[in-house]
Amino acid sequence: AGGGGGRQGPRTLRGRKLPRGVGGGRRPAYRRAKALSARCARAARFLLRATMPSYTVTVATGSQWFAGTDDYIYLSLVGSAGCSEKHLLDKPFYNDFERGAVDSYNVVVDDELGDIQLIRIEKRKYWLHDDWYLKYITLKTPCGDYIEFPCYRWISGESEIVLRDGRAKLACDDQIHILKQHRRKELETRQKEYRWMEWNPGFPLSIDAKCHKDLPRDIQFDSEKGVDFVLNYSKAMENLFINRFMHMFQSSWSDFADFEKIFLRISNTISEQVMNHWQEDLMFGYQFLNGCNPVLIQRCVKLPENLPVTTEMVECSLERQLTLEQEVELGNIFIVDFKLLDGIDVNKTDPCTLQFLAAPICLLYKNLANKIVPIAIQLNQVPGDENPIFLPSDAKSDWLLAKIWVRSCDFHIHQTITHLLRTHLVSEVFGIALYRQLPAVHPIFKLLVAHVRFTVAINTKAREQLICKYGLFDKANATGGGGHVQMVQKSMQDLTYSSLCFPEAIKARGMDNTEDIPYYFYRDDGLLVWEAIREFTAEVVDIYYESDQVVEGDQELQDFVKDVYMYGMRGKKASGFPESIKTKEKLSEYLTVVIFTASAQHAAVNFGQYDWYSWIPNAPPTMRAPPPKVKGVVTIEQIVDMLPDRGRSCWHLGAVWALSQFQDNELFLGMYPEEHFIETPVKEAMARFRKKLDTIVSVIAERNKKKKLPYYYLSPDRIPNSVAI
Template sequence: ECKENIGQLLLVELEAKSPSFMPLIDDEWFCSKIIVTTPEGDRILFPCHRWMSCEKKLTLRDSVGVSSLYNIAMPANIYSLLNIKNMYINKAGIFFFISPCWGLFLCLFFVEYVEKIWKTDEFFGYQFLNGLNPMIIKCCSKLPEKFPVTNEMVKSFLPDTSSLESEMKKGNIFLCDYERLRDLEGNEINKKKQYLAAPLCLLFSTQGKLMPIAIQLNQEPGPGNPIFLPSDSKTDWLLAKIFVRNAEFNEHELNFHLLHTHLMGEVFTVATMRNLPSCHPLFKLLIPHTRYNLQINIMARSVLISEDGVFPQFTAIGNNSMMTFLKRAASSLTYSSLCIPDYIKERGLEKIPHYYYRDDGLKLWDIIFNFVFGFVSHYYVDQDVQADDELQAWLTEIRKNGQLEQSQAGFPKSFCTVKELAKFVTMVIFTVSAQHAAVNSGQFDLGGWMPNFPSSLRCPPPRQKGETTRQSVLETLPDVSTTVNAIAVVYLLSQEGSDRNPLGHYPEELFGEEVPLKLITQFKNNLQDLEKKIESRNEKLDLPYTYLNPRNVDNSVAI
């Protein structure tokens, strides 16, 4: 106890000693925070939130965010050397958390609903907007040469006085192109060859519905690669859609789920911990959004994408083709594809109706951006952004270790303004929270009925029309073992963690300043307002879109 003021407190040192009766025991402790009360009655918060071992000292800074611009003398390298245990899952393991009965009931209800409607063209089209992968569809103003759909082929699916060309001019024709799957060799499962397709799918937006009007199952047009139409036999058309859904499985799980959220989240996490000291305002802002990301990815590498993991054992893409696909996906990743306002505009999807991923995602982006901009503006003006070496080093490492240095990727080389910094930080938070929720949470809802989301197919794409039967469709779908294992995985990946932190909830006290605390409160209030609006809209929908309701969005990639 100090009864006299000793001046400004900059650091607090902690040391835990082994009990005298057990000197050889390293009894680890988890310290949440230290609060120092001055003789004048002021309370100074020193956040910790890390593990400490006996006989080792921890040095803590107070909760005031300080960047390198302030040049306050500190012990060498007091960086974010958090014990990784703090970021790992408890021994029970998030992957094995069993949801309450009510959550299970809702999941099964959704699966039964999908089972009833999965064959319909309307639901097939709906999933490109509000399913697991709302990221691949784009407006089509000109057909690619490799997809020679003619007006004669599709005129019966368009209004009587219209044509394919006029509907493209109106912005009503949309394209999904799975080019990244081209020429990939199928896996073997239980010594049986599996098959992949690289389809192109053309869709028409009409009367509030998105309807498929043409499907080609491979990239090279020709006699052995027919264009399937809704007017073909029911089994021909159904099998063509099943091959598209299998292509969706690969694009979704490996590109837009694993790469765009998990692996990019890992790049953000490691760069933050390496380059920003724990007193840096951006470290304090971002560290809650890194929670569990590293451990989840370690488990994914071990259980899902290792040589003896789920993908080599139970998917058509297997291990070798998976690596080729991921390289293609990484080379096509851009800054704009991680910024939802830019990516919606880039794909020409501003006006298509009933695109709830877009509607909710844009609102969430704006809420996060306003929070981040207010936060960054409190600590920086433009000149400060340019002069913060730690901040610039953080960006450089993200570009370098994320393999994002190609000019076509469009990632900034440096930060020059507060607005540029705020947009980038918004992208980071949105990616690991909202975007991950959008592509993760519905995996069992939409994939629990296997024919709607098959991980593998046992027969090659049909080379001509008129030969598909109900029996050949069944023979193409995965076998029982593959189905059971794939469904088990998507079920586990869809579950909530037992200790989740929803977006905007920061249980660890990292800030003691008035402005950041007010911004956090306003952030929570804005998220609650959006939650009410989404729930009000969903009450009027036959199939509610819930994945971007803030209450269903975690702070980080935590599952």
């Protein structure tokens, strides 16, 4: 090799000189010409590529656990003038599609595609299959326009999905064949995945899945472990320091104060108030208005024939110097009738413990302070010598036991009917019908999908672990072992559409007069939230439906409504559920029912369970002796023995604690982080909705400042969007 920075001599191979022109020597003319030709070809290809249509594709991966993927992701663009080839979305030396990532890619196509109508995404195996949660794709066209393609779906295995742009469209808006075809195929696929199943005779139909993992991936929980009832109940008992009692079945508490041993970790304003005042008549009456089950009390317009109560019997409770009949005429008498429990089989799953039920009738009175107090209790439906009417003038232990029985029965109706049937199961019906009959591009699907999030999943887990035969519900509840199934079957006869319309339900029970019954916060707050939802749904309906005729002609919408009627309500005309919807006003009402039931109504009857049920004597989940047949014999010690044993008390406390917890990253009413809608008018309607909800939050917070017992279950900042616990 030469020195001084000069040209190197010819390279050698195994001691031989290389041919001239191969090493550092000058290339022949033909080699120089060939190199120049190659450079020209590359330049030509570059110039050609520069003139070919180029799209910038931005892909957003979900931020939940296990949302990312290592699989190969291919994209094809389908336009009005043609379809592109598949393009592998991949950047060198970069980990694409990580959890929470937003990745951009340049996609060059050979020909003009025209208006982009669809995006096709294919996922192919790299090594091991992993699911991928695709939030959305944004496309920047060669003209500089941006098109949004919402997805918010899981892509599992080696599969393909096709996305439309985010503009909501009714079927009548689609005139292009390929879009009509996509719409039809999406529903055909969904109807194969989302099948109806009868879990128990007489129940609303549910999803055809034996366990959580059998569900379509899009409606499964992100992490199944987080909603494992066995795990959560055990964790609850551990957190409450009561797990040492959980296996102490048949072991009675010594007295009421003994229950405080499982109350050590409770520092909750309402729970402490309940513990201190649960024996008082005012607290008893208050719970029918603002407790966990504020939907049973109704104004008594006529004394029931099977409750032979007289003025003389309750005279000491009547403050207006009127007869009982006159008080009824003035609207001062209220009634709660637990006739649904009459004839229900009691839990016999534990042969070592006898459990009992009653079917009480409770008469209540509005006193001069406008407070509701009990004045008569009959513990079974058929009057007679062995079914006495208990009164406040009776011995303290007699009256206390009668009230405990009523509270226990209220607990059973609440858990199985008010909570399970009328929020969980009804919302599942709406959710299944939604996925079966409305494509993702439909405005009603976009509106409601957030309000059925995880509902089918939580119900499936409940059928798998909680309310199944020998499930957790059987451990502590007198209606376990099949009684809860009978209750749902009986109550289906009374489940009507109007009873889900909040204002109508309040009015039907004679509880709508705010001046007459001033402390009914469930009613007051519920009406505020109902009206905010109704105004919001009416705005959305106005945006997409020009007239009543468009509503009536929307076949997909009519199929959705009919699915709910036929499979949810089992085609019963007496239910009053519509088979079709013909006006914008009725559509807005229907949508309000769906959203209110899944959000506000569920919040009102679910998240107060720990507040009102953690003090066991206030709402025993079971009773271990039958209702008394005579007065004057029961003692306080006997009452304590009738209450749940230590083991059942712990399982009950763990259950109500777990059920009262919000989920991690809970989405509350008005929060729509998944942007299924992209149109400005809808986004503005959502903003107005949130503003109204914020105003309601402030109104409720201001009222609660003056209350020893605050009522906050219907404050919108405590109302999750959907039934998910």
